[in-house]
Amino acid sequence: MSDPKPTALADPVLLGVVGGAHGIKGEVRIRSFTADPTDIGAYGPLTDAKGNRYTIRSARVQKNVVVAAIAEVRDRNHAERLNGTELFVDRSVLPDEGEDGAFYQADLIGLSAVSVSGEAIGTVIAIHDFGAGDVVEIRPERGPTVMIPFSEAAVPEIDVEAGTMTVEPVAAGLSGAVGDQAEEAAGLAEPGDPQSDGPEPEAR
CATH class of the missing domain: 2.30.30.240 (PRC-barrel domain)
Known part of the structure; x- marks a missing residue:
């Protein structure tokens, strides 16, 4: 059975941007916009502008970025192709901002x-x-x-x-x-x- 096609997000929120490959096993460097940078994968699979999905298996902070292992990325060549890719989730999966005027x-x-x-x-x-x-x-x-x-x-x-x-x-x-x-x-x-x-x- 083939994987279901990704669907467009109704209200996308940008959580991070891939900055390039890290090492030879397919890990990537991500500039994370979450309060805790390692929460980049805490809200479920991420989606790029083309609708491709990325599941964060692990994430650790290294200097100013997060080094992440993505289930769908298995080698350095694939990781290198993701350089500059913006990663989104739908706002509906994020916690409520709370008080009026609050924002992510x-x-x-x-x-x-x-x-x-x-x-x-x-x-x-x-x-x-x-x-x-x-x-x-x-x-x-x-x-x-x-x-x-x-x-x-x-x-x-x-x-x-x-x-x-x-x-x-x-x-x-x-x-x-x-x-x-x-x-x-x-x-x-x-x-x-x-x-x-x-x-x-x-x-x-």
Whole structure:
């Protein structure tokens, strides 16, 4: 009897992204978005965008990622082909968020980050935990990604329905970067050009 075809998820929530193969036995590295990174497989089989299912047999933390063994992946070649694969579950299998306004960290991925004054900063691409508190990674339109603390001071407001994360640039350590990006977008400064401090004094 053939395996049943995977069905589309009614309300998918992104739980992780495969980052590549690990070792020679088919294990993969996964960037997990669950509060406990090893819970990536705690809610049943995961599904990719094409409807393929992946069952986590074991998971352990190694540095910033989870190293996982997947039942459907038996060798390194298959594991390598999964690089960049996003892994979802249906929201219905996840615990209730509880109080109004609560959300899963996975809901933050893809939000537009804007400053408290309305200036665009970039797009949220990941939430990291390096051991000293959660950190939000944001990809601006230009240049490298930036990291900001995921604290109430740095991120005073999140509106998942509106698709926005409000950032306080000073508390987030981005005050200069946001100002430079705004001036560049307005055509007031060339990227990388120093700002003029005013006219030079006349020679005497």
